[in-house]
Amino acid sequence: MSIDDNNTTPLWTCPRCGHRFVRRNTWHSCSQHKLDGHFKGRDARVRELFDAWLSFVSQFGEVTVIPQKTRISFQVRARFAGAVIRKNWVECGFWLKRPIKDERFDRVERVTARDYVHYFRLTDPAQLDSTMKEYLHEAYEVGCRQKDGSHSLHTTRKTK
Numbered sequence: 320m321s322i323d324d325n326n327t328t329p330l331w332t333c334p335r336c337g338h339r340f341v342r343r344n345t346w347h348s349c350s351q352h353k354l355d356g357h358f359k360g361r362d363a364r365v366r367e368l369f370d371a372w373l374s375f376v377s378q379f380g381e382v383t384v385i386p387q388k389t390r391i392s393f394q395v396r397a398r399f400a401g402a403v404i405r406k407n408w409v410e411c412g413f414w415l416k417r418p419i420k421d422e423r424f425d426r427v428e429r430v431t432a433r434d435y436v437h438y439f440r441l442t443d444p445a446q447l448d449s450t451m452k453e454y455l456h457e458a459y460e461v462g463c464r465q466k467d468g469s470h471s472l473h474t475t476r477k478t479k
Contacts (some may be wrong), residue, residue, distance in 0.1 A: 353386060354384065354386040354391065356386070357369075357386060357391060357404045358404060361404060361406070362406075362407065364407075365404060365405070365406075365407065365408070365409065367444075368408065368409045368441050368442070368443075368444065369391075369402055369404065369409050371441070371444035371447060372402055372409055372411050372441055372447070373393075373402075375447045375451075375452070375455065376393050376400050376455060376459075378452075379455075379456055379459040380395065380459070381395070382394065382395060383395070385398070389403065390402065390403045391403075391404070393462075394462065395459060395462040395463045396462060396463050396464050397414075397461070397462050397463075397464060398414075398462065399413060399414050399458045399459060399461050399462025400412065400413035400414065400455065400458055400459075400462070401413075402441075405440075407442070408440045408441060408442045409440075409441040410425075410438060410439075410440060410441075411438070411439055411440075411441045412436050412437060412438040412439075413436070413437055413454065413455060413458035414434060414435070414436055414458055414461050414462070415434075415435050415436075415437060415454070415457055415458055415461060416433050416434065416435070416461055417433075417435060418435045418437075419435075419437060419454060421450075421454075423439050423446065423451075424437050424438060424439050425438050425439055425440060426438050437454070
């Protein structure tokens with residue numbers, strides 16, 4: 320089955336766990352986790368940071384929150400962004416069809432010829448500014464399967 324960029328094919332739902340995917344029989348952990356489990360033993364400030372990220376991600380439309388064993392994914396049609404809860408911060412990431420050079424990213428991973436995941440450490444909600452809003456809106460469109468992927472290809476990584 321090919322990826323449906325026109326949003327006409329219904330998402331496949333795993334009969335065991337209920338998770339939804341663009342492609343039928345997509346490999347996954349097939350497990351259920353509670354969102355609050357990610358914050359057990361963490362400072363309340365980390366939850367506040369996550370809630371700010373979730374609110375920021377959700378500003379473009381309805382988003383499904385998918386708590387997984389080690390991360391939390393956000394989905395519209397496809398999973399386009401997510402978070403990993405750390406001790407004092409939230410590692411945020413989102414999927415684009417192009418790399419972006421911006422010093423706020425800790426790393427940019429090229430996952431296929433035209434797919435890049437951008438990661439940054441969220442330590443203050445003020446980081447979620449108008450520039451990040453533009454990036455995330457583009458990621459949301461990718462999650463809706465509306466971006467064409469015609470951007471240049473290269474990998475970037477912030478040196479530490």
